[in-house]
Amino acid sequence: MKSLLNIPIVFENHQPSEFLKKLSDYFPIVIQSRNVFQFENTEGKGQILTLVIEPGFEVELLQLHFTEDLHIHPKPTEQNSRWNVSICNDYIYPGELFDFTPNNYPYCVVLSSSMANTNRIFPANKQIFSFSLTFSKEWIEQNVIQDLKEEASERLNEIIESHEPIFMMDNVDIDLHRIVETLLNEDLYQQNTKLLFYKTALDLTLTFFKKIINKSIFIPSAQNFKKRDIQKIQEINEAILKDLTKPCPSIEELSKAVGMSTAKFKTLYKAVFNNSVYNYHLNERLVQARKYLQSGKYTINEVAYMVGFNYPSSFSRIFKKTFGQSPLQYMGLHYEEDQDEKS
Incomplete structure (x- = not known):
């Protein structure tokens, strides 16, 4: 096995399975069940759940702890073919990427496109938490946009049709925090809680896109709101x-x-x-x-x-x-x- 020290994990952006595959170069990965993977050695331990809800809609849950900093370098794609929504610890992205005021919750919410340069650092000796949803552009068009009213559809379509990298961070608000608490209050890796992820992923999707449409998250600075x-x-x-x-x-x-x-x-x-x-x-x-x-x-x-x-x-x-x-x-x-x- 390779050492984590000063060696970044590089994989294709918004491809959870690729991240897991690269991580196995550093750790002996044990398959606990069909969707749950565990690893442990002297440099770290953790559990990862990856689940395909349906084609174009995937869930990834990371709960990790490392003894050395782990650098994550997803490779941007040439087009925004995939989108990711993550609720994660607010310290895993470099501080210069965001300017929000920390609130009472230890998480942030991130929206990023597959063209974005989303390098991260999983710091040593901290509990890492990340719950991510990854969507194909086609899935959003077919399952979200087509069911929206005209104004809401235009708002969301404006985002996903962008030909530029998109990366936005904001505070987790009370609604998104409740979804995280639902996850953390469950025995996540038991097979009989698999349906929880379907429900939680759909709840988060509905809540998140509603906030995007209503501009209650990632509020543009042009509105002059501090x-x-x-x-x-x-x-x-x-x-x-x-x-x-x-x-x-x-x-x-x-x-x-x-x-x-x-x-x-x-x-x-x-x-x-x-x-x-x-x-x-x-x-x-x-x-x-x-x-x-x-x-x-x-x-x-x-x-x-x-x-x-x-x-x-x-x-x-x-x-x-x-x-x-x-x-x-x-x-x-x-x-x-x-x-x-x-x-």
Whole structure:
């Protein structure tokens, strides 16, 4: 086996299988299952999961630890034939590539095209985490763009039709962080959790492209939004969502808390989350309520109070308007599904 010291791993950009193949020159790779690979020697250890969701759509999960710095040099392609979305530790890309203000999450989100020069360093004696989705250009066109409305389709098409290398980094926000937490709270490498990756990959895809379309991530500097202001908006939103039993604070209270005028706060919040504070907060309450109802542990009245509604009748009315079912109908549907699974 070769030594990692001062020798970069070079492979074709956005080809997870090629990275794994090159890594095997340095480590004895053990196949744990069809999609999971492990390695360990004196220079490092880790687990890698690679999974083809369908042709043109692949998942890669890296959890690594090295005793020497590992330099990764993907070779750019001549055209942007493949695209990659990664949630990873925010220290694995050279610092000069980004200028965002670190937030409470130890991750960043990266969008890159296969033409991009995306050299990375996996530093020694740190836990490396990276969850990546790789798409072919054709997959995005067939599975995302064609289902979008005209304006959204133009926004995304403008990105993937670029003939220049594209590399963008930004903070992970609360929605993307929740997806990471879903992964980290599971026993990822058990065969019976394979479906988790399908679901998580699709959740991340939907969330990510929605943010791209709504310009709530990789916000262009031309909009004159300071990164620190965006950071403040994300932090205050996270604070609101920590206790959904409390009513949403007023715009005046929130704007004062972050040192902005109410007009600037509303404009920036809308740009980041593509929604008003009240509607975003209400949606989160209802999503949480649905989880409580699905668990079968609580009555409808209990759930209403748990997500901050003073009147269960108001909760039921808004729930039905949002989801097309009353809370009682929703509980009945999931009760029947549970019975079907048990039979």
